[in-house]
Amino acid sequence: MALLLSLLCAPRQTCRSLAQVLLLGLLSLPASAAPLPSDSLRQALRTASSDTDRVKTTLRLSAALVATDTAQASQYAHQALALSRRVGYQYGAAFSWLQLCTLAIIRHDNAAAAYYGAQAQAVADALQRRAPAAPRLRRLRASIANNRGNVADHLGQYEASTRYYLQAADLLLQLGDSRTLLTVYCNLGNSFQVLGQPAQAVRYWRQAVALGAGPPAAAELLPVYLQLASWHLAKGRTDSAGLALQAARPLARPGSLYTGEYYGTLAQYYLAGKQLPAARQAFDQAMPYLASKGALSYQAKVLLGLGQLDAQAGDLAQARSRLQRSLVLSEQLADPQQMLENLDVLTRVEEAAGQWQAALGYLQRSQRLRDTLAGTAVREQINQLETRYRTRQQAQQLQAGRQLQHAQQVALTQQRQLNTIYLVLLGVLTVGGILGLLLLRYRQRLARRVRAQEQTLLTTRAMLQGQDEERRRVARDLHDGLGGMLSAVKLYLSSIRTRGGLPAESAPLFDQSIDHLDSSIAELRRVARNLMPEALLTFGLAPALHDLCQAVQQAGAVPVQLTTHGLTPRLAPATEIELYRIVQELLTNSLRYARAGQILVQLMRHDDELHLVVEDDGQGFDASTSKPGVGLRSVQARAQYLGGNLQIQSQPGQGTSVSLELRLPAAVPAPVASHPLTPSNS
Template sequence: MLTRLCLSLFLMLSPALPAQPAPAAVTDTAQARRYLRQAASLIARADTGQARDFLTAAQRYSERENFPEGLAQAQLLRGNLHFTAQQYPAALAAYDQAAELLGRLPRSQRLNGLGLAALGSGEALFYQGQMEAGMKRFFQGVNYLQAAGNYPKLLACYLNIASYYHDLNQPDKARRYITRALALRPQLPDQRGLLPAYNLLAMLHIRAHNFGDAAQALARGRAVRATSPYDVAEQHRIEGIYYFETQDFAAADQHFRAALRYLEPQGNPVHLAQLYFALARTAQRRQDYAAAQRYYLRSEQQARAGRAAQQRYFTLRALAELAEQQGQTATALTYFKRYKAAEDSTQESTTKQAISRIESQYQVQQKEQQILTLRQTQRAQAAELRRQQTVNRGAGAVLLALLCAGVLGFTTLRSRQKIGRQQQLLQAQKIQELQQERQLLASEAMLRGQEEERSRLARDLHDGLGGMLSSVKYYLGSVRSAVVLPEPSAQLFTRSLEQLDGSISELRRVARDMMPEALLHFGLTTALQDVCDQLGQSRPLRVQLQTFGLTAERLPQRTELVVFRLVQELLNNVVKHADAQSVLVQLSRTDDQLQLVVEDDGRGFDSAASHRGVGLRSMQARVDYLRGALDIQTAPGQGTAITIDVPLAAPAA
């Protein structure tokens, strides 16, 4: 769950205006603007009833005056209204309608509104659990709001992106966007919006056990005046996590309770589930098992109400462990069964992947059956043709006596033979097409299976082995601080910890390479930039990425994934074999063509002698799957340039 989500208010607040008909001297446009300002003020005070009335009036005046900007602003505020009432599907629909209306305005008038619509719809998607779609909207919002110079809302976009990376356990990327958020400080009208940035920065330091840096970030946050009850609650919650991790459970409990006082009136079940869970863990560590059970039950109830499946899963597991800790075997078994049922529900995506694999296999079998049927039909037609030829020969002997009839029979025979040959050619062509389609389906099933296995192994490495190694590192760190070792042993102990750090970093790198989350969430350009940056940082190799024409809508997901794997494979070949100083990765897109060029200044090779290699055959198989063309230009001592052209008109996903 996100650490912080920012509810956007799209218009500046203004003093309340009386809800009365406009004077005759006031134009419809001016009256629409007044009603919009009044609605924004009412939404800020959570007065949804009157706000809805003002929005209806503003929309009526805007339609009467044909005022498209007013109609768009009314939809933006209507999205805010639904968001405040936690009606997220309705909010998303209103934001999308606002974006459609804004698209009809001149560029100078639509940038800020489109940014606000993207920010609001991204938050609505997040609260519905559609994280990837929400992130796409946030990045759109960054582009619009940066161009419009709306720095407070640009700050909100950066914080949402950083929060998502934090939840994905990618602290480096989360810290990158927090840094961008804090860099907006000079452009902000006041510093109140920076409080979530300090809170999230503190969370990153806490998770990394950098408690001194976490304390500094919390202190900076306390120096900023909170703007809402939720901001105050969030500050107390993170203070509680800090004290919990530093083993001061009394202080942690105090801050969690303070956060609860601010959150309970808001009534958000997801946030309440998180906070009750934190209170339960604290009570359990203080050996107050009755309070722990009470808070766990409240957390499970709120998680169920908010449809927070993962939080409910964690809470049921904690209830089972708590009951077992108290010797309540029957109760523990009950919670354990419910926990396993919740765990099974989290495997739905895995089940869908398995169904997808089965469906691909079924399609391949169907194509094979069609090929078999067509071959049988072709053989039957050939037999029929031979029979007709025999009959026609006999008839020809009789018809030779009659010249006119003979000529007619001969013409008919030739015509039938020609038609038969054409039918055979068509059948053979159809069989060839089906065989190619079967090969494509088989390749797709193979590639999908490879990617699913990569994802499974990456999760096992990251969540399983990675978590175990991190725990070992934490325990060893505790031992080092608690035990005084002789100098040689202390040096050996330190080197061991450094090697363990390196092992954890390497394991995470392998997991990232196997499961390209950046590709799935943010697109091909971002994912390739990450690959190039990581390679350039880890090797004495200058890696440059150039992209052209990729700012429009994304490519099909399967095409993006195959191109991403091709770039990975080509760069790995450069590192292993080329002995190059620099490499250029260039990806360009036109309306119906995608071209990938990877060029290095390395030693090159004899392409004629290397076509038998496994690596090139694997690369060729991926290119064939995309129905593309592969060209290799190289010679010993002259570097290598590999060009891959992929037609976009033929879908590869």
């Protein structure tokens, strides 16, 4: 079991590696038509009528081969660069440098990627001076910024990578390029995750999902879903990770650039669930895709995982072979951490096989590598200390000169200071008294404000409870009282018709009266259900929300996607009612004001934490300046009543996202009633 230790702790590393290969350069090639098969592109290259068309077709051919043959893709990119420089086609040269940067990132060649990215930036800067407002130049600059962000990611410079990604996002927002923007948002999410800001990371990942939502799903969403799945695995949320992988499955096609990463993340999901045979199969499926596009770093991690699984199964020869291949790849990449992991696992494998000499050799190599890393770290610390010492010494000399000058000034002004010191003391006492009086008044005002807020909260709670009780009473009276009376009247009228005491000329009018009576009874029951839904009281929050979303979708002709998780056992009745009213009010706002094309509702519970998110892609509003209306004030009051944290994020033209986070009290057990609608996703 010790052999699987590093493998079972890998989701966080997988998340970071995945973000480092999220590329944008391939999405911005200078071609107006959809990508063609490589054979058709070769034919188009032979029949190109001009040098410019030949450059564009060569770059498109290089892009088509990225997922299957990076070596040949690199050859075509170099050909496009040489032709562009020969004919003076600057846009072609810039995109050629960008494509070479993309391929170097896939190969994990950081030095080459940094060089190619700088060359692309230099050409783009020259074009910027000639035509700063050209849309294709903005798209080119956005691609360059994104790729340079990827290089900074590989080098661990996450603050720099975040700056590059934000620059790319600004340019793409100006262009309205949402499909490309979702890839940048995914990269931004990874940078914020590594910088220790998970809330920002999840916000950008959700924005990426919203940009690519709708049929057909954008192929660029595959790395976004994989990023979310890896994040959930790092948090121990295997159920949420499974939902993300389920959404990613249709996008993981053989021609996709990230199919290998999909199977690698799927293997981590199976490992988290202790499904070792399924994890092995997923790792085996990942390897051909990773090898074809030359993703050496990810290949090394997958080989390490397969080697550990082989060792766990007792196949030490196969384990040794795969671990040695992983070690060779790690040495080619000069990745010391990956090399240490391989050496440690190889040491344990050779010990299990009884090869003590080989185990000792691997152990000595790992110790030397650790000593080298420790020595490098010590040298860096010494250099930093020496720099700090020299800086401090210069600062002390400068401070000594300033102190001498200050002493001379003090000697000249000391007599005057003695004459004013009593006035200063008197002023200090006066100011102190005034400040003390102001502080006392401030505390009194603060106490009054706290009491007023407490009174407002009590009033709000009483008002909400009274509203719910009154709705129940009115719904009960309507359904049991007036509904029963109307049903009795219908019975009486029906008995008159059956007895045959009705004139023939009055029969149509009589039938029409009974039809109107049926419509009135149906409308009465609909009003009673809206006042207090029967599904909420009888079956719980999930079925009631399902009925509500179906009703909203049918009434407003707007797709409503509902996702719920962890609502069994049921919540407290008061909590279910308030959450239902909050979702009902937010859906009403989206239909009435936002002019949304799609609405997303998510209600997830993990242990005693509950997260509610309602998002739409409507026209949005400026949340920092706009005053909330009656509906949003009602939502805020209910959130305050529940003791939750409500956040509203919206910008004009970018939709609206309302999220509620709250900690639940101890669950109250309740019987689970059967109901035909008990979905976890809708």
